[in-house]
Amino acid sequence: MIASVPDVADWIDAALQLEASPYRADAERERLGSDLDFYGASVGIVRGTVRDAGRRYPELGHDEVTALSSELWRRPVFERRLAAVVLLQSHARELIGTDLTRIEGFVREGRMPELVDLLAVDVVGPMLRALDRRGRARAELVLDRWARDPDVWLRRAAVLAALRELKAGGIAVDHDRLERRLRSAQDAASIADPALQDAVDRVRATLE
Structure with a gap:
């Protein structure tokens, strides 16, 4: 029997909680300065859990993967949201241009480099490379709009x-x-923002 998306999300959640560490949870919450909940599972555990889920539920296709990412993201728990990003990362080349709408919502709510940068560099980047010419052209228009958005994380x-x-x-x-x-991203800022300037500097350093 093919598992439902909520069932897969529950399996991932249970696996993450098995590795919970209150000490690590408190340390990560303080380090990231986040109001999310934390289980205290390491990044390695999150990645391993998503990998194990892929082996356990190999029947998951594009629609199930994207729905599962939303199901994981829905609860404000850092490890669940990181698992959602890692899941998309592992299927980045299967994503299509319309998935940028879902990713945009994640970026707007992520609001920390540990989530936003993975979405941008390791999900959107490979997705763009895999799209055909027309699909990439449309996706680039979306990114142009993101660069003008008032939200600094977008x-x-x-x-x-x-x-x-x-x-x-x-x-x-x-x-x-x-x-x-x-230039658009910098012009859209009402004041200089360290999070944005850091990203611009990283890209410009690669261009040089």
């Missing part, structure tokens, strides 16, 4: 989305467009 994601491809040689990166996106 602008950060728009800037960082090209980072992995740039580091790989950047053959498919439209450098003129990227420069415009960098």
